[in-house]
Amino acid sequence: MSAKIIALLAIVLLIIFFGSQFLFYRFFKRTINFYKKRKNIKTISVICSILFLLLSILFAPVGFLVYIYAVIFCILFEIIRLVLNKIFKTENIFDKIIKSGIPVVISLILFFGYGYYNSGNFVKTEYTLEQENLKGLKIGMISDLHFGVSVDLEDLKEISNNIENENVDILFLAGDIFDEMTNKEEAANACKILGEIDTSYGVFFVYGNHDLGKYKKIPNFTEQELTSMLQNNNITVLNDESLLIDDFFYVVGRKDASFSENENRKTLDELLNGLDKDKPVILIDHQPLDLKVASEKGVFLELSGHTHKGQITPFGFFVKNFTEYDSLYGLKKEGNTNMIVSSGLGTWGFPLRIGSNSEYVIINIK
Numbered sequence: 001m002s003a004k005i006i007a008l009l010a011i012v013l014l015i016i017f018f019g020s021q022f023l024f025y026r027f028f029k030r031t032i033n034f035y036k037k038r039k040n041i042k043t044i045s046v047i048c049s050i051l052f053l054l055l056s057i058l059f060a061p062v063g064f065l066v067y068i069y070a071v072i073f074c075i076l077f078e079i080i081r082l083v084l085n086k087i088f089k090t091e092n093i094f095d096k097i098i099k100s101g102i103p104v105v106i107s108l109i110l111f112f113g114y115g116y117y118n119s120g121n122f123v124k125t126e127y128t129l130e131q132e133n134l135k136g137l138k139i140g141m142i143s144d145l146h147f148g149v150s151v152d153l154e155d156l157k158e159i160s161n162n163i164e165n166e167n168v169d170i171l172f173l174a175g176d177i178f179d180e181m182t183n184k185e186e187a188a189n190a191c192k193i194l195g196e197i198d199t200s201y202g203v204f205f206v207y208g209n210h211d212l213g214k215y216k217k218i219p220n221f222t223e224q225e226l227t228s229m230l231q232n233n234n235i236t237v238l239n240d241e242s243l244l245i246d247d248f249f250y251v252v253g254r255k256d257a258s259f260s261e262n263e264n265r266k267t268l269d270e271l272l273n274g275l276d277k278d279k280p281v282i283l284i285d286h287q288p289l290d291l292k293v294a295s296e297k298g299v300f301l302e303l304s305g306h307t308h309k310g311q312i313t314p315f316g317f318f319v320k321n322f323t324e325y326d327s328l329y330g331l332k333k334e335g336n337t338n339m340i341v342s343s344g345l346g347t348w349g350f351p352l353r354i355g356s357n358s359e360y361v362i363i364n365i366k
């Protein structure tokens, strides 16, 4: 990043920071005045806005979200107030209600209350694809469970039952099933439940960027420990490996791209070279990358997660427009290749989800 862009970014951030603090100063001043006129209102309002900022830092990352959405709701209700004042031309009831600060507070409570509820509302997302050689195959996929954040043991048992009732032929665990917040005991329990799901061809796992707790100083378990936990529960780990299933299709699982410089992630070329071209390939890559190469190489289906569809609106917009990912969410076609990106079953960091679903994926091949 050039020095000019960094300087520009710093200026924009400073404007946003001081702008939001001024906004809260005005909000507190008006709201406090609404209930009781005070002499030292300016000082009290400055203290309140700084206190709000400190609390949002203290309770980060949820605190930051509350801060950002408080800015959005303050601006929104101010616009509504100004428009209504223009329409009514005199002081009106809406002006008083908005000045009370109640609409902003209620909006925040409803917004985050819904986000909490929605993170635990697990849904099935179903796709139907066509592939002559895989006709009748039913695939299940779970990605981004982040076990222990918004999905607990009881939830996982229920979801596993639902997937088992779908009678899938094969189940893919497409990365970030565990994360920095998952302890060893929780990981073992999750492996047991997932490994018990009955399928024709088995359960397959690829690593995501969070599974091994690499963003934590001391991870809760090593790669060897997690691999053993998975394998002991009949879950096949595919780490830059391919496997021919029942002599009629390949499953290829990639290493995660995040730490690829240190871990020599193979290229798609390297992984696919030597496979029988007449047999369909299902590729599992935690991050939705290399769709073009997959298409050139004749991959039938690429399954990914990682994006969470932004998890909280409007972050999906930034993921879609400012990252290298080939897709934010859903089904995308490139030639004869289908890429399906899941928004994930769990949530990252905090149990909040707005503008996307907590989902498991079922794919029917016709």
Ligand SMILES: [Fe+2]
Pocket: 175, 176, 208, 209, 210, 286, 305, 306, 307
């Ligand atoms: Fe991820």
